Amino acid sequence: MPTTARPRTAVLAFQFLGCAYQPPAGDQTWAGQLHVVARPAAALRHAARPARLCLSATSTLRNTRQISTNGAAAAAEPYDDGTDHARFPPLEQLPPSVAGYPSPLPERALKSAKLAALHARLSLPAKLPLQTLARTLVDASADEHPNFNNSNLAFVGHTLINYHMAEYLMCRFPRLPMTVMYAAMEAYAGKKSLFNVARSWGVDAAAAPGGEVDPGLLQFVFDKPGVAMVRFGYKRTEEAYLEKYKWRRGISSRIMYDDDFGDLITKSEGIDTEAGSESDHMSYGNINTEAIAERAHANHVRAVVGAVYVHCGREAVQSFIKAHILSRTLNFESLFKFKNPIRELALLCAREEFEHPVARLLSETGRASRTPVYVVGIYSGSDKLGEGAGSSLVTARYKAVMNTLKAWYLYSPKEHVRVPSDMLIEGAKPWEPVYVDIGEIIAN
């Protein structure tokens, strides 16, 4: 048996640095060397806002930012935790009053490395100032004041993204059924995918919002969603009965009343506020916090789009949306769900005056084996419309029929279609009408 040498252990002097006794985190009444400032943000959130901008000029700078001595030990030396300040200088020297604000002051945006990096990473035009980019990162739940949060920009961005999405989908796949169209809209421009876009941009969330936080971090709170109008639609008067009596919510009424993804407009946007406030103490990592985080990230992306539009105009925002949202890959084939595909295809062929579709066995292998494969084709007259393979004749026929229907629905005039907003560009070629389908086979 091979022997192994014992590892040498040594304690070096620098490992003791900063290992002196520190009070437990919750104990704020201890002798007082370390006192983390409890943010008075909640108390000051509703304080008068106009005085905010001149505060930083009048207040004096202090050496310590977040760690300050309490009143009794104010004259004593600041606590030295052994940090080499020459090597790790304090990040930013802030007046203590900034902690009173719910979100960072606009002028601090110019000094934030994170914000500058985000601006450069997204290749945003120089016309878009850092202050606006900083404002896109403040959610309505962090700062309720509409002049300082991103809700207005997010609403502009929301309408722009959804408009460009919808016109692209309608021109690219003119035969998509409305339910699939809604699913595609959600998959491109919904909360979850915009959350992923924000994460891919490298946007990090602050642990808690406040005036002292780096303005390059996304700021939102989990315990209350805040008031932000970032959807468009009507609140149905019969909303209470829809759930109670299982009332039908047809596609036409969804187009009329509901939001851009065909979802019901509710008061809380799907976030259970009551449950959120009850489970405040465990406000990390449940379904509600996930929804709130997704919404905050999505609203940030929408606000950036809105900011690009506000500062740089229509063409810039169109190319920005195309680059960041439309360019994402979506497998349209997987969005379909059929109920009775054979009947649907028969109705389609009857409507379009094709011959009745007939399923024919093209080839098979291993009929008597454990893993047979049948290939079935769908013929209308002598024209083949589609084919599918399956392990039984019934499965193969269903698959062939579903593939045929998908081939109908996923008809596309061409890959790079012109959309109506392309006509707004100077010197655009004359408009050629796009293909408009007559409608769905089976109306829902």
Added chain:
Amino acid sequence: MEARLLRRPAASCCFRLLSTPSSATALTTTTTTGRLFSPASVSLQNTTPGAARHKSTANRTKRALSVAPHTSFISESAGEQANRIIFNPPSSAPSVFNTPFKFLPKSDPRRALNPAALFAKSKTIKYNNTSSDASADAADPSELPVIGKYVGKQHHLTLEDVEEMRRLRREDPVTNTVHALADKFKCSRNFVMMSTTAPREHTERHFNRLDAVKARWGPGRAAAREERKRRLDMLFRGEL
């Protein structure tokens, strides 16, 4: 029967002994069904191990196993050999993003172009965008076996017929079942179910009986039924 053909090489002598009338019938049935269902069955039969490995010499075996090249690679003259397009894509499931010609709208430019007609005379290029297998399309589709019967709409029943059907179903739903009425009036069961209703007591009795049957299912059978339903759902969602 087909499993017997795909035996291991070590059992070849047994196969030779078994090549008596009984297994010969097995062979013929296989080939006939193969000819019906699989257009490529002629070449398949030659390359099955059972048929091909029984040549007397190595040279004959090698020749029997050799597969003819694709038609794209065969050409008569040297000039043609030098200047042509080889179109021999690997076999794969057709994509639903290739719209069949029949599904193209009137305004689509592809309809005017009609590439299938353009390449119809070409020996090397087989333009068929909805097929994985060119040989399957070469066969006449009317010869391929049909799955599922379709009678077509007949519209032969009058209002009086439907009234009569309703009366029969109402008066004696036990004798005049949906199947029986469909057979009697020569219409589909769906039509019978659409146009008639059984008395409530009969329906209740029927469903009670069904519930009693379901209650007798053990855990295995119940789970199997549940899974079957879920598999169908998955199939309709395109996950299978």
